[in-house]
Amino acid sequence: MIAQSVIDEVLGEALSTGGDFAEVFVEDRYTNRIVLQSGNVENSLSGRDFGVGIRVFRNFFSAYAYTTDASREGLLKAAKNAAAAISGAAVIQPQPLVKESFTSTHQIQISPSLVDKARKVSVMKNAYAIAKGFHEAIQQVSVFYLDEEQNVLIANSEGRYMEDKRTRSRMMIQSIAADGNKMESGFYGPGAHKGFEFIEGLNLEHYAKEASRIAVTMLSAQPSPSGKFPVIIDNEFGGVIFHEACGHGLEATSVAKNNSAFSGRLGEKVASDLVTYIDDGTIPNEWGSIQVDDEGEPTKRNVLIENGILKGYLIDKLNARRMGMNPTGSARRQSYRFAPTSRMTNTFIAPGKSRPEDIIANTEYGIYAKYMGGGSVDPATADFNFAVMEAYLVKNGKLDTPIKGATLIGNGPKTIQLVDMVGNNLAHGAGMCGSLSGSIPVNVGQPMLRVSEMTVGGTKGAE
Amino acid sequence: MEIFDFQKQLFALGEQQGFVDMELYYEHREKFGCRIFEGEVDNYESSEVAGISFRGLYNGKMGYAFTEKISEDSMDYLLENAKDNAGIIDDEEGEEIFAGSESYRDLSFYAGPLDQVTISEIMQFGLEVEKKILAFDKRVKTTNYFMLSRSSEERQLINSKGLQLFDKQNYFGMYVSVVVEDAGQVKTGSYECITKDFHSLNADEIAEKAAKEALDQLGSRSISNxxxxxxxxxxxxxxxxxxxxxxxxxxxxxxxxxxxxxxxxxxxxxxxxxxxxxxxxxxxxxxxxxxxxxxxxxxxxxxxxxxxxxxxxxxxxxxxxxxxxxxxxxxxxxxxxxxxxxxxxxxxxxxxxxxxxxxxxxxxxxxxxxxxxxxxxxxxxxxxxxxxxxxxxxxxxxxxxxxxxxxxxxxxxxxxxxxxxxxxxxxxxxxxxxxxxxxxxxxxxxxxxxxx
Structure with missing residues (x-):
């Protein structure tokens, strides 16, 4: 993408004021986005992102400059800008670059750029027809299609030099059901680190119907009660709860500066014995998977919590310095416009032994959250919140009426102690995670599990 | 490549390939940002990015494509993809390129003086605010995220119906999150602002607001639902x-x-x-x-x-x-x-x-x-x-x-x-x-x- 001799020069320039590490990240990304509304293609957009980010460290200090001007002059100017944040004489020279090549675990069968747009649209129209035809109350269905091929080049002053290609495809279906003045929506958005084979292989009957079924079900839902209840969270995207409650608190971004409830607690019991929490960027072709992270470090399977004991964190290069630990292949960024930092990939609670039906049968009164919306967390306090998209009351071990407008709040380290049943049906769900280094694709996952007590905020008021 | 040269060449090529009306939207942004942590600037960021989006009417449908590589070799990509995209649009509304409104207000939202503020002034201001926050009360533990930034952006819209518009904007923004601790209880509070007038900012006032936002949360209790x-x-x-x-x-x-x-x-x-x-x-x-x-x-x-x-x-x-x-x-x-x-x-x-x-x-x-x-x-x-x-x-x-x-x-x-x-x-x-x-x-x- 850029001549090696220019990269050499840029790394040299970046280190010229006393930096002890420099890195160049080049990104050339092709994207296609198509929006289908009421069965018609309303929008189709293609584009190419192209830019370069240059990073310099001195001890714990980090400077970053990025530009879309990839000419030699443009890059040297950006390197100068980053280097200007440090004032001194050069202390090291960049090591000679040695190109590393590797075979990706994440093989792509059909490159999206080789597929006709009409073929993409035909899958979208099928999804539309299934979702729209599900029920007469479905008033509107939107189908979003996305594919991208991100080519990256990563080189640093330690001699690392490699290229990688990340291909991702995603389809999102949003159904809106209406009844009089009431409107409810349902959503499903499967995605993978795959090419067009993923889109064509999607079980549309399942995804499109589910999006519509959620919207229709919510039309007859009762306002959620408020208070403290046992909460059963189903598998797949349900894992968003521990993504918020624990995952962010295990990222070096907050751990290194001692701002996480999990800082300095390695080896301690931080969760219920039933909880094993893993971040694994190596799972073949999953939405959150990458071969190498955005610092060029191979991704790994990182066991964060094992049977309740804190085992590790997610660590990027800069925070590794602060923490005196090794990077874990967790450095990620949305694009060249962001310096990378420690982030999640595919994070999940490992399966337990309970059968899902037994978890429900064992719950006298509580809430069953079938599908989650998103959530957020304050890493310093670990107070989290997240929205429930589809939920039911559980009475006497059986599912009761659907409820709407429930938000679950709590404190991460406390909630993870209260997990009292873990199912055997692990599954993963695709999402986008927003944080310091931008918005990145991640999977969240878990089997069905139960938290013995959580605060549920609903519109109905106290029971 | 100069944006006007790029536009002229692209429109000429587009016309040859069958586009009727065309429009180019150009954006250029410059930004400086830094983060403060425990008395030091621990993160520094500088950027300059530009990109264009092209849209054109092809066989009666509007096709879109964008690129951040503003060079001759991107033109084929833009035109090809805009054509492909136009080809699958079902929209019957008939999108059009706009020839322009009768008149435009003659106003500028660009704050010249903000441009004159040096990077070192911005960093010094951040350090001063952090110092005052930490000194405000002994229960203040740290600032867990403190960011300052200045951005400026210009945009241009040029189309084949003769419309040519330009504007420019800039602003300064800051965000600080403060962590306080008392009797084992940890609370956070944040302060955020965005302004065109850097010199109107008062470090004492900001520090007090930010620290109080967190301190006031201490001693929180439950009330009935x-x-x-x-x-x-x-x-x-x-x-x-x-x-x-x-x-x-x-x-x-x-x-x-x-x-x-x-x-x-x-x-x-x-x-x-x-x-x-x-x-x-x-x-x-x-x-x-x-x-x-x-x-x-x-x-x-x-x-x-x-x-x-x-x-x-x-x-x-x-x-x-x-x-x-x-x-x-x-x-x-x-x-x-x-x-x-x-x-x-x-x-x-x-x-x-x-x-x-x-x-x-x-x-x-x-x-x-x-x-x-x-x-x-x-x-x-x-x-x-x-x-x-x-x-x-x-x-x-x-x-x-x-x-x-x-x-x-x-x-x-x-x-x-x-x-x-x-x-x-x-x-x-x-x-x-x-x-x-x-x-x-x-x-x-x-x-x-x-x-x-």
């Missing part, structure tokens, strides 16, 4: 307006994603409610003289005395509704297609101060922070259930902070349940939804409150 009268402090009322701003988009109404369908001319809120959109606000972060399609910006009364007067339109939605565009076409960047969004959008101020509003409450809750807006609020259904921070009010006085809670309700019910509108109109930094949103504090007769 029930419906309370609630005051949304000005910044949180503005955040709520931002979260539901998309219900006023004609695009969402036409697509059945907003409950404001068929509500023009009817009452949607209390009589005291005024909602305006003012693209010419001198301090406005979304101020502009033309919108994303090149239509001249103008002021718009959206809600007057509780009555819905107008939705926000771009040319496409206006055509469908057989009305005029209100100048609200929006493009978040060259990477985006055209949608609808407000500029500087706010609830008009009333007469009471926040203290007076508090004194009117027998038992109630004051909300000073809301989170989880991207997930806990649904602008289609109007429902929200949001994580919140705030205070318990008893007998007209703030008694204590409350543990993390949720407030839940319905946006359309909320604007009908406003009892008092404050005199303290304030705008909040843009996030989530596009636009710059402002509101005074609002006293709402009742919302469901659940406490952790």
């Amino acid at each position: 029930k419906n309370y009268p609630v005051i949304l402090r000005n910044d949180m009322a503005a955040t709520m307006l931002q979260t539901f701003s998309q219900v006023f988009s004609a695009e969402n109404v036409q697509k059945g994603r907003s409950r404001l369908k068929d509500r023009i001319g009817t009452k949607i809120g209390v009589s005291a409610l005024q909602i305006n959109d003012d693209p010419f606000l001198p301090e406005g972060i979304f101020s502009r003289t033309f919108d994303g399609e090149g239509v001249a910006a103008k002021e718009l009364q959206v809600v007057k005395d509780g009555q819905l007067l107008s939705l926000l339109h771009n040319r496409k939605t206006a055509k469908k509704a057989q009305t005029e565009s209100t100048g609200h076409a929006y493009k978040s960047s060259y990477k985006d297609s055209i949608s609808v969004s407000p500029s500087n959008f706010y609830i008009g101020a009333g007469e009471k101060s926040l203290d007076e509003m508090i004194s009117m409450i027998h038992v109630g809750v004051l909300i000073t922070d809301l989170t989880g807006l991207h997930s806990g609020a649904n602008s289609v259904s109007g429902q929200f259930s949001l994580a919140a921070k705030g205070f318990y009010i008893v007998d007209g006085k703030v008694r204590s902070a409350v543990n993390q809670m949720t407030i839940a309700g319905d946006f359309f019910e909320l604007i009908n349940a406003i009892e008092v509108i404050g005199n303290d109109l304030e705008f909040v930094s843009p996030s989530m939804a596009p636009g710059y949103f402002g509101s005074p504090s609002l006293l709402v007769s009742n919302l469901s409150v659940t406490v952790d």
Whole structure:
């Protein structure tokens, strides 16, 4: 993408004021986005992102400059800008670059750029027809299609030099059901680190119907009660709860500066014995998977919590310095416009032994959250919140009426102690995670599990 | 490559290939940012990015493509992809390239003096604020995230119908989150601002506000879960307006994603409610003289005395509704297609101060922070259930902070349940939804409150 001799020069320039590490990240990304509304293609957009980010460290200090001007002059100017944040004489020279090549675990069968747009649209129209035809109350269905091929080049002053290609495809279906003045929506958005084979292989009957079924079900839902209840969270995207409650608190971004409830607690019991929490960027072709992270470090399977004991964190290069630990292949960024930092990939609670039906049968009164919306967390306090998209009351071990407008709040380290049943049906769900280094694709996952007590905020008021 | 040279060559090539009307949208942004941590600048960022988006009418359909590589070798990519994209569009509305409005306001929203502020001044200011925050009270533990930045952006719109528009914007922004600890209880509070006038910032005031926002949360307690009268402090009322701003988009109404369908001319809120959109606000972060399609910006009364007067339109939605565009076409960047969004959008101020509003409450809750807006609020259904921070009010006085809670309700019910509108109109930094949103504090007769 850029001549090696220019990269050499840029790394040299970046280190010229006393930096002890420099890195160049080049990104050339092709994207296609198509929006289908009421069965018609309303929008189709293609584009190419192209830019370069240059990073310099001195001890714990980090400077970053990025530009879309990839000419030699443009890059040297950006390197100068980053280097200007440090004032001194050069202390090291960049090591000679040695190109590393590797075979990706994440093989792509059909490159999206080789597929006709009409073929993409035909899958979208099928999804539309299934979702729209599900029920007469479905008033509107939107189908979003996305594919991208991100080519990256990563080189640093330690001699690392490699290229990688990340291909991702995603389809999102949003159904809106209406009844009089009431409107409810349902959503499903499967995605993978795959090419067009993923889109064509999607079980549309399942995804499109589910999006519509959620919207229709919510039309007859009762306002959620408020208070403290046992909460059963189903598998797949349900894992968003521990993504918020624990995952962010295990990222070096907050751990290194001692701002996480999990800082300095390695080896301690931080969760219920039933909880094993893993971040694994190596799972073949999953939405959150990458071969190498955005610092060029191979991704790994990182066991964060094992049977309740804190085992590790997610660590990027800069925070590794602060923490005196090794990077874990967790450095990620949305694009060249962001310096990378420690982030999640595919994070999940490992399966337990309970059968899902037994978890429900064992719950006298509580809430069953079938599908989650998103959530957020304050890493310093670990107070989290997240929205429930589809939920039911559980009475006497059986599912009761659907409820709407429930938000679950709590404190991460406390909630993870209260997990009292873990199912055997692990599954993963695709999402986008927003944080310091931008918005990145991640999977969240878990089997069905139960938290013995959580605060549920609903519109109905106290029971 | 110079943008005008690029445009001329691209349009010439486009014409050869069968495009009838064409438009180029160009954006150039420069930004400096830094982060402060424990007495040092620990992160520094500088950037310069540019990109263009091309759209053109091909066989009667509009095709779009963008690139950040502004060079001759991108032209084929743009034209090929725009053609492909036009080829699959089913849209029957007939999108057009716009020849221009009759006149445009001659205003500039670029603050020259902000450009003169040096990077070192910005860093020094950040360090000074952090020092004052840490010294403010011994219970202040640290700042866990402190960012300062200055951005400037220019955009140009050039089309084959002879329209050529240019504007430039800049602003300074800062965000600091403060962590405090007392008797084992950890709380955070944040301060955020965005301005064109760097020299108006006062380090003492900011440090005090930021530290107090966190300190005041200490000693929080639980209160019973029930419906309370609630005051949304000005910044949180503005955040709520931002979260539901998309219900006023004609695009969402036409697509059945907003409950404001068929509500023009009817009452949607209390009589005291005024909602305006003012693209010419001198301090406005979304101020502009033309919108994303090149239509001249103008002021718009959206809600007057509780009555819905107008939705926000771009040319496409206006055509469908057989009305005029209100100048609200929006493009978040060259990477985006055209949608609808407000500029500087706010609830008009009333007469009471926040203290007076508090004194009117027998038992109630004051909300000073809301989170989880991207997930806990649904602008289609109007429902929200949001994580919140705030205070318990008893007998007209703030008694204590409350543990993390949720407030839940319905946006359309909320604007009908406003009892008092404050005199303290304030705008909040843009996030989530596009636009710059402002509101005074609002006293709402009742919302469901659940406490952790």
